[in-house]
Amino acid sequence: MGRVTTREKVLRIREGVASERVDTLVVEEPLEIRLDGTPLSITMRTPGSDFDLAAGFLVSEGVAARERDVTAIRYCAGATEDGSNTYNVLDVSLAPDVPRPDTSLERNFYTSSSCGLCGKASLDAVRTQARWPVAGDGLRIGLDTLTALPDRLREAQRVFDRTGGLHAAGLFTPQGELLVLREDVGRHNAVDKLVGWALRSDRLPLRDTVLMVSGRASFELVQKAWMAGIPMMAAVSAPSSLAVDLAEEAGITLVGFLRGTSMNVYAGRHRVLLEKALTAPSAAPEVPRPPGR
Template identity: 45%
Template sequence: MRTITKDILEVPIKRITGEQSVELTDSVSVEEPLEIRISLGGDLAPSSAVEKAGCEVSQSKSIAVTMRTPGADQELAVGFLYTEGIISSVTQIAEIKKSGCNVVDVVLNSEMEIDPALLDRHSFIASSCGVCGKKCIEAVSARRTYTPSAPFPSIATEVVLSLPDKLREAQKAFGCTGGIHASGLFDMSGNLVMLREDVGRHNALDKLIGASANSGLLPLEKHIILVSGRASFELVQKAAHAGCTALAAVGAPSSLAVELAQASGMTLMGFVRGAGFNIYTGADAS
């Protein structure tokens, strides 16, 4: 195997076509674990919530290990912390740094109070929702930093239809491997603002939201997010946390994703491909 870039690897393959086989090489997307750790900065004693969670000032707490494509790791960490409700602003981060190849340490401001229930992976769902979809939606609404001032925006049909081609054209890694997800941020006129790729669709969106937070773009009330796969509950949840009111997906949404989008004031579109798309919640496309 040969490394082409930090996110693309060249591997030997045997290509079968009918009864013929040929020895070739193929480019694949790199997938490696990333551990996200948090700690409190300064000399103040930890809050009671942190003490209960076993997170001390002098040591970091591992809160997630995710399989991701290397690159934009700090943005991924910021986006993850934001969409999991652990932080509500990048100003709550005192320092963020890479520790080795696959670890990101995030030092939070010492005065922060941290809910210990949020310090376990997927705890946003597990701790708040149990097995009830209605409680999941209520939990998202309770923890959202932004409430849309103009919910369910209407977006021109030609703008929506133009998004997949613009996303695909900007996907450098997908062009090489054909095996990576993307999340794109567009303005309401359909201009691409930024794009992030990752083998994990949730990671791609976390990277995008982290980059948006670092750039001071939150809330994303005047933007459209396009995801390259389906629209799951978790993707709608992450978009809602970022203040997004327009989410489009190349694939289909789930039932709970539709319910959450409706409750969040979000225009949700699916099967955005070719000459058409479906509107599941929000104003009709103009």
């Protein structure tokens, strides 16, 4: 297995004083995912939970949905001139009855924030791929439980404590119990690792769970939540407009800026129990400022 962290010499400058020290950095390396020997995708990731990452990626792409859909995952040896294993190439074997995606053409995955597809095309793509409805579930979560999730996520981030350079995705019960956490230099990889764990544990769909992510809530993260059957997602930072559109389309509860006792509920507010909250008057609309001021 590859290293998760590495040590590098750095020049540290504090208040004009320079000194040399050794810093711990998070490792970022490419992972090639092959499907029955055929190259499918390459992603930059932090080594660790690579089998979960590959399995979760296949769920996000609509290829796999059940544990038995994936029959084997293995590292490919001989990836270097001397034949040693870099642990950066995975080959995934699918069950015979699982339809194979078209890998003959260059693929522009709609999960990429820079894929260039318009909003409507992206929404349509996810709608046709999603396997499980989430709008009609009975999940509800109280404010006290919801506001405690960021701290619980942060407390479980072991590698972040040493590097400060990793994103995290955690799966929680409605009572705030952490089921699983995954870290990665890419937040989308962290979510794929989490979903892949669920696939390999035969836990899909992930009904009655809450996905908590560090950073912002992008379109692709909401897409991955929908593909895994997750009805609620919370983030410590802002969502994008397309992420909100997709959450509303799917019936997913989307919470952003979850910090301390504050949050913004952008979609699916019916799942957030407001028994302790006071409803304040709506803020007056902002008046546009004249140009030049």
